[in-house]
Amino acid sequence: xxxxxxxxxxxxxSGKTTTAYALASELKKKGNDVYVLSEVAxxxxxPLNEDxxxxxxxxILGKQITRExxxxxxxxxxxxxxxxVFCYGMWIAPDFFTQTKPFIKEYLSSYDYIFxxxxxxxxxxxxxxxxxxxxxxxxxxxxxxxxxxxxxxPSIVIDSGDIVNIILCLQGDDNVKII
Numbered sequence: 755x756x757x758x759x760x761x762x763x764x765x766x767x768s769g770k771t772t773t774a775y776a777l778a779s780e781l782k783k784k785g786n787d788v789y790v791l792s793e794v795a796x797x798x799x800x801p802l803n804e805d806x807x808x809x810x811x812x813x814i815l816g817k818q819i820t821r822e823x824x825x826x827x828x829x830x831x832x833x834x835x836x837x838x839v840f841c842y843g844m845w846i847a848p849d850f851f852t853q854t855k856p857f858i859k860e861y862l863s864s865y866d867y868i869f870x871x872x873x874x875x876x877x878x879x880x881x882x883x884x885x886x887x888x889x890x891x892x893x894x895x896x897x898x899x900x901x902x903x904x905x906x907x908p909s910i911v912i913d914s915g916d917i918v919n920i921i922l923c924l925q926g927d928d929n930v931k932i933i
């Protein structure tokens with residue numbers, strides 16, 4: 755399991771994947787052992803986005819946790835967290851996913867850093883997987899903001915691609931080589 759776990763949260767089209775890979779590149783240049791966990795939903799065989807289901811979100815949640823737990827690199831950079839899965843679940847089936855709140859809150863404490871990326875229309879592109887529906891994106895974003903506050907998730911708000919401020923946040927961590 756990784757020593758440092760960095761997660762990016764935000765709705766689809768906020769630049770999480772781009773930012774995660776940019777951060778990993780910078781950290782690797784400094785000699786860090788880094789693994790990027792790409793968005794698990796991309797390999798999901800079930801309906802996504804507005805057509806999601808309880809089964810879809812449980813599949814994604816299970817895969818997210820399993821893949822995170824299997825990473826051996828010193829630093830894990832994940833372009834999603836369990837909070838993202840929870841919020842998409844709350845969008846489709848709040849009565850069901852409310853039951854998972856205590857688990858989600860507890861699991862989120864395993865992340866050393868959580869960076870929240872605000873919606874950014876520049877990243878909301880039709881890639882054949884993600885929804886480009888702004889209303890859906892904004893609904894999910896509203897849920898994220900609600901549960902960041904309600905679950906008291908310590909997160910740092912950044913703009914897409916803001917590697918400088920991420921590096922500044924990591925500077926005091928003895929497990930991350932910055933210089």
